[in-house]
Amino acid sequence: MAIELHPLDQFKIEPLIPIHIGGIDASFTNSAFFMVAAVLLASLLLIWGTRKRELVPGRWQSMAEISYEFIAGMIDDNVGHEGREYFPFIFTLFMFILLGNLLGLIPYGFTFTSHIIVTFAMAAVVFIGVTIIGIARHGWHFLGFFVPHGVPWVLLILLVPIEILSYLIRPFTLSIRLFANMMAGHTMLAIFAGFVAPLAILAAVPLKPLAVVPLGVDVLLIFLELLVAVLQAYVFTILTCLYLRDAIHLH
Amino acid sequence: MNEREKNDPLRDLGERLDKARAARPKSPERAADNTSTGNALALGWRVGIELVGAIVVAVFIGWAFDQWLGTRPWGMVVMFFLGVAAGMLNVYRTVTGLGRAVGFKQDAPSADASIKTGAGWDDDED
Numbered sequence: 001m002a003i004e005l006h007p008l009d010q011f012k013i014e015p016l017i018p019i020h021i022g023g024i025d026a027s028f029t030n031s032a033f034f035m036v037a038a039v040l041l042a043s044l045l046l047i048w049g050t051r052k053r054e055l056v057p058g059r060w061q062s063m064a065e066i067s068y069e070f071i072a073g074m075i076d077d078n079v080g081h082e083g084r085e086y087f088p089f090i091f092t093l094f095m096f097i098l099l100g101n102l103l104g105l106i107p108y109g110f111t112f113t114s115h116i117i118v119t120f121a122m123a124a125v126v127f128i129g130v131t132i133i134g135i136a137r138h139g140w141h142f143l144g145f146f147v148p149h150g151v152p153w154v155l156l157i158l159l160v161p162i163e164i165l166s167y168l169i170r171p172f173t174l175s176i177r178l179f180a181n182m183m184a185g186h187t188m189l190a191i192f193a194g195f196v197a198p199l200a201i202l203a204a205v206p207l208k209p210l211a212v213v214p215l216g217v218d219v220l221l222i223f224l225e226l227l228v229a230v231l232q233a234y235v236f237t238i239l240t241c242l243y244l245r246d247a248i249h250l251h
Numbered sequence: 252m253n254e255r256e257k258n259d260p261l262r263d264l265g266e267r268l269d270k271a272r273a274a275r276p277k278s279p280e281r282a283a284d285n286t287s288t289g290n291a292l293a294l295g296w297r298v299g300i301e302l303v304g305a306i307v308v309a310v311f312i313g314w315a316f317d318q319w320l321g322t323r324p325w326g327m328v329v330m331f332f333l334g335v336a337a338g339m340l341n342v343y344r345t346v347t348g349l350g351r352a353v354g355f356k357q358d359a360p361s362a363d364a365s366i367k368t369g370a371g372w373d374d375d376e377d
Contacts, residue, residue, distance in 0.1 A: 055261065161333055162333055162336045162337045162340060163337075163340075165305070165308075165309055165312075165330075165333055165334065165337040166305065166337035166338075166340050166341050168308070169304060169305045169308050169309070169337060169338075169341065172304050172307075172308045173300050173301050173304035173305070173341070176300055176304050177296060177297065177300045177304075180300065181296065227288075227289060227292070228292075231289050231292065231293050232293075234293070235293050235296070235297065
């Protein structure tokens with residue numbers, strides 16, 4: 001084959017501005033660039049969208065209000081009113097992930113949520129934060145979280161480790177879910193896109209029109225990826241809400 | 252007088268909105284409306300990752316214990332089964348209570364019939 005395919009090259013981190021501090025590579029990378037872009041876009045959308053504060057919102061204000069109300073409603077439904085004080089964090093998390101996922105779908109974009117270290121860092125912040133909130137609100141009673149009620153103590157020996165394990169697993173499943181979804185989707189897009197040129201160039205003449213098939217698959221996949229991008233931002237946020245609820249409404 | 256007239260269309264809009272909201276069926280519990288494609292997809296992903304992730308993480312912890320204490324292969328064996336159990340538990344919770352933890356009080360609107368009758372350890376209603 002004359003044409004080489006590298007469907008995983010899109011995930012490569014490349015330093016844009018090399019910065020080395022004391023042997024630590026702190027370069028400003030393409031990943032960091034898109035994180036900054038996501039933050040700027042989110043700020044722009046919300047600040048610019050709400051600058052007029054019209055009673056009957058225009059398009060931009062509607063977008064800002066819809067995203068606000070979506071998360072506010074999610075917190076109300078899943079955490080309750082005590083959850084309102086955590087709104088800024090959850091909203092920021094949602095907008096950051098959502099814009100990160102969507103920016104990655106733009107050609108030549110980079111999907112920073114397709115790196116497990118990024119999603120794991122976010123999940124770890126959620127996990128540690130929620131644990132601290134639980135301990136701060138309930139003190140030692142928080143450990144009762146791991147002790148199911150009405151179970152004979154013999155079974156507790158088995159159940160408590162399982163409970164603790166299923167609690168410790170949370171940050172991992174939370175981060176793997178987002179990263180795996182994004183990485184799988186983008187790899188699939190690249191693989192199908194990689195079929196187009198070889199089919200059109202290298203295939204025997206009667207087979208050349210077949211290049212349309214992977215192209216069509218990619219068009220459909222883009223729609224699926226749009227769905228997944230929004231959905232995974234939603235799932236990450238709603239799970240954060242559920243974990244927060246567990247920590248706040250301890251029995 | 253003038254002000255009230257200005258407010259009128261807004262109040263009218265508000266009343267119409269209220270009416271429309273009242274007429275719409277109350278949005279059902281999220282767990283119940285997992286019939287749409289997006290939610291089904293999300294639920295499927297959640298269940299799969301929950302199960303696999305639990306086992307992978309547990310086995311890794313077991314392996315690390317083995318490396319540390321030199322108890323190969325027992326840490327890994329024990330943690331594998333604990334991981335399977337924890338994964339199953341998480342999947343069960345995902346499907347029935349959408350992430351409800353064990354100690355969680357049953358005052359959320361999402362109280363699900365299957366949970367109330369199904370799980371013996373979840374029945375402290377206070």
